[in-house]
């Protein structure tokens with residue numbers, strides 16, 4: 001049975017006001033969520049974030065300390081030094097745990113990578129030693145293209161870290177689908193496309209178009225492929241700038257209900273998969 005995971009890359013000062021609206025929708029629909037939060041963003045408003053997200057519905061996890069690159073990235077820039085990578089991974093976790101007073105099980109590196117952390121044992125070692133149990137770092141299609149296909153969860157066995165799970169994210173980084181980074185055109189399409197229904201002729205202009213070109217085809221495909229889960233890549237600042245009424249979230253949660261798809265967090269997924277392993 002396919003489930004949905006609502007996940008938010010909470011990464012800029014504009015995210016706080018957006019998170020207030022997002023939390024409201026989640027409470028209205030009684031739908032859980034995983035918030036990956038940048039340490040510096042949390043440091044700026046620890047009390048307000050604690051008050052907002054201290055709720056059994058929500059998982060709080062790390063989006064690194066300051067969104068610096070853990071690996072070289074063709075769009076987001078080169079990797080930082082090993083010392084800085086350690087700080088991104090370690091301090092990001094400590095802050096989540098201090099502010100929310102509960103374990104931080106997962107980390108989503110800034111931007112994510114086309115192969116996740118495949119072939120990066122030195123980064124996985126730091127992640128493991130920090131005490132994380134999963135990473136969500138595979139957030140692109142082949143060769144850094146959009147949208148990301150329905151990659152399934154896996155463990156980093158080949159790199160020597162069988163205890164660390166990878167939980168890929170799916171579809172478009174919605175900010176790129178909208179041109180919200182104001183970067184101008186980017187070379188991020190694959191030919192031939194893996195998911196042609198998800199390639200709009202231009203930036204999407206409305207929440208309805210966003211739903212039509214990203215959410216709906218991906219959820220439909222997950223059901224057909226019997227994917228264990230599907231999780232879009234959402235950014236609070238971008239959702240709020242594009243759709244201040246959060247209509248897209250309402251549309252999505254309604255559609256999941258119609259399709260009888262339940263919503264869980266990444267930490268729930270971790271428990272389910274580890275339980276399956278132990279049986």
Ligand SMILES: [Zn+2]
Pocket residue numbers: 009011063067109110111
């Ligand atoms: Zn990010």
